[in-house]
Amino acid sequence: MEINNLAINLEEIEKRYENPLDFFRGKKLCLFKACLEKYFPGVRFGIHDFLEELGLEVTICQNQSCCSGTFFQRNLITRAQFAAINERNINEINHQADILLVSCNGCYNSLLRGRDFLKDDIVRKKTQDILNEVKEKMGSEKYHGQYDILENPKLRIIHDLDFFYLIREELVNTLKFSLKGIKIAVHYGCHYLNLDRDKDTNTYLKDKTKLEELIRLFGGVPIDYQERESCCGWGASQIVIHPDDALKVTYKKLKSAENVNACFILMPCPTCLYTLSKPEFRERIHKIFNDELEIPTIHLNELIAILRGCEEEQCITLRRKSPRFDQIYAHITEE
Amino acid sequence: MEDKAESDEEWNYQFLEELVEDVEENQNIRQCIECGKCIGECPASKISDFNIRKIIQKILRGDKSVLKDSDIWYCFLCERCKRVCPKKGVNIPLLILNLRNESFKKGYGPQYNDLTKYVEMAENFLTNGTVLEDPLDGSLSKERIDELNEICNFARIKYVFKASEASKAYKKKIHKKRVKK
Ligand code: SF4
Ligand code: SF4
Ligand code: SF4
Ligand code: SF4
Numbered sequence: 375m376e377i378n379n380l381a382i383n384l385e386e387i388e389k390r391y392e393n394p395l396d397f398f399r400g401k402k403l404c405l406f407k408a409c410l411e412k413y414f415p416g417v418r419f420g421i422h423d424f425l426e427e428l429g430l431e432v433t434i435c436q437n438q439s440c441c442s443g444t445f446f447q448r449n450l451i452t453r454a455q456f457a458a459i460n461e462r463n464i465n466e467i468n469h470q471a472d473i474l475l476v477s478c479n480g481c482y483n484s485l486l487r488g489r490d491f492l493k494d495d496i497v498r499k500k501t502q503d504i505l506n507e508v509k510e511k512m513g514s515e516k517y518h519g520q521y522d523i524l525e526n527p528k529l530r531i532i533h534d535l536d537f538f539y540l541i542r543e544e545l546v547n548t549l550k551f552s553l554k555g556i557k558i559a560v561h562y563g564c565h566y567l568n569l570d571r572d573k574d575t576n577t578y579l580k581d582k583t584k585l586e587e588l589i590r591l592f593g594g595v596p597i598d599y600q601e602r603e604s605c606c607g608w609g610a611s612q613i614v615i616h617p618d619d620a621l622k623v624t625y626k627k628l629k630s631a632e633n634v635n636a637c638f639i640l641m642p643c644p645t646c647l648y649t650l651s652k653p654e655f656r657e658r659i660h661k662i663f664n665d666e667l668e669i670p671t672i673h674l675n676e677l678i679a680i681l682r683g684c685e686e687e688q689c690i691t692l693r694r695k696s697p698r699f700d701q702i703y704a705h706i707t708e709e
Numbered sequence: 710m711e712d713k714a715e716s717d718e719e720w721n722y723q724f725l726e727e728l729v730e731d732v733e734e735n736q737n738i739r740q741c742i743e744c745g746k747c748i749g750e751c752p753a754s755k756i757s758d759f760n761i762r763k764i765i766q767k768i769l770r771g772d773k774s775v776l777k778d779s780d781i782w783y784c785f786l787c788e789r790c791k792r793v794c795p796k797k798g799v800n801i802p803l804l805i806l807n808l809r810n811e812s813f814k815k816g817y818g819p820q821y822n823d824l825t826k827y828v829e830m831a832e833n834f835l836t837n838g839t840v841l842e843d844p845l846d847g848s849l850s851k852e853r854i855d856e857l858n859e860i861c862n863f864a865r866i867k868y869v870f871k872a873s874e875a876s877k878a879y880k881k882k883i884h885k886k887r888v889k890k
Binding site: 407409411412415418434436437439440442444445446447448449450451452453455458459462494496504505507508511512564565567568569604605607608609610611612614615616619620622623 | 732733734752753755756757782783784785786787788789791792806809810813818826827830831834838839840841843844845846849850852853855856857859860861862864865866869
């Protein structure tokens with residue numbers, strides 16, 4: 375049985391399509407539900423609204439569960455159980471869509487990793503055994519193959535950042551505002567930056583300058599800083615298990631971006647955003663390091679919504695608003 | 710250099726074999742050339758005594774004390790080491806998860822009371838399908854929840870969940886008693 379990890383082949387699309395958006399036209403798109411989008415509705419809105427403006431067919435899969443990566447990483451489920459949860463999700467989504475877009479590094483990592491585990495014969499057998507038990511328990515299938523490991527599904531998975539980058543020419547045409555030369559620091563997040571599960575698929579994951587390129591394209595200035603590649607501090611729940619230690623990593627990152635006078639930090643993951651922006655974390659950092667950090671943070675999808683001129687409330691959650699952020703927003707959206 | 714085994718006798722692969730039995734990929738840690746590249750970039754090493762080279766060396770000597778070390782619980786699973794390691798087959802985060810699993814089994818890992826922060830998440834996952842109490846698009850249907858529960862049969866997540874139910878029942882009982890008084 376040949377198992378592929380379902381990452382979309384970006385190079386091939388660029389080669390085959392003069393306008394990469396044509397690849398997506400006529401296909402059914404689905405947005406993966408990342409749990410943390412709950413805190414940042416602008417992340418979902420930012421891509422959903424844009425896809426609709428482009429006239430693409432976009433859905434959400436009501437039967438999708440959380441990827442369970444957080445439980446796997448805390449040893450609360452086995453590799454086979456994790457792969458089974460992932461396969462259940464992929465099967466449901468494959469049933470209703472051709473392309474799955476993912477807004478969160480954690481979910482993206484899980485989706486590829488679950489498939490990756492299935493390349494191991496023993497894990498694959500255990501996973502299928504688990505799925506067979508589920509099938510028996512449920513009594514019947516809603517559709518043929520509901521509880522089978524997918525051998526070569528049509529479904530392909532793409533990270534939102536890769537998607538926006540791929541169709542960047544079209545994207546720029548939809549923007550109402552520009553970044554007006556402001557300086558922006560980028561944070562990719564470990565599970566985008568360090569992911570190497572694409573070795574056999576030749577995707578764009580290798581070049582990690584897409585955020586910088588998009589910033590330039592939007593009229594801003596990407597600014598380098600010492601901790602560009604470091605983790606946000608979340609670290610598979612380190613911030614929960616060893617909070618004060620993990621916050622050192624968070625602090626160093628934020629401080630380093632402040633030191634180069636970045637206006638804000640741009641990232642493609644709501645989990646990184648949660649860690650780098652949570653007011654309670656900032657307060658704790660203030661207490662521990664006696665340093666009050668004000669640098670705002672923003673998800674790429676939220677920024678795109680702002681630049682497209684969407685209503686402020688839909689782009690960015692109020693909870694994260696600060697005088698500093700208001701200034702930036704006012705500056706960007708000034709006619 | 711005192712880290713390095715001086716003669717072949719110092720290596721003892723029995724522990725490694727046990728780990729390999731569980732996760733075959735762990736075999737690859739024998740390729741480690743002790744270059745230390747992974748340590749320079751490792752966030753866990755920056756905030757704790759976590760040192761992946763030392764952990765690998767201990768494993769290759771059959772020294773199971775790593776399972777008791779608190780260090781292994783510091784790994785961020787960030788995969789940075791995988792990116793910088795010159796030996797492409799070495800998968801440290803997976804090795805760490807494997808070690809934590811063994812540690813759990815032997816009872817050295819965090820006790821269930823240390824897992825309280827996970828109780829809520831586990832409960833949410835097994836009752837509504839996400840880690841949050843009130844997910845963006847509402848709960849999954851009962852059928853889908855049943856599927857998740859079946860998949861998670863005999864997993865630690867279930868014990869965490871049961872522990873939470875038991876503690877809730879206990880709290881209720883205590884509360885009732887107090888009210889009666
Ligand atoms: S990565 Fe985290 S936020 Fe995303 S679905 Fe998985 S558990 Fe939920
Ligand atoms: S930077 Fe933090 S939240 Fe983002 S991918 Fe890495 S560990 Fe996860
Ligand atoms: S995955 Fe663990 S060992 Fe590897 S760099 Fe990250 S924290 Fe260090
Ligand atoms: S980078 Fe790889 S080879 Fe070098 S010490 Fe770390 S695990 Fe060993």
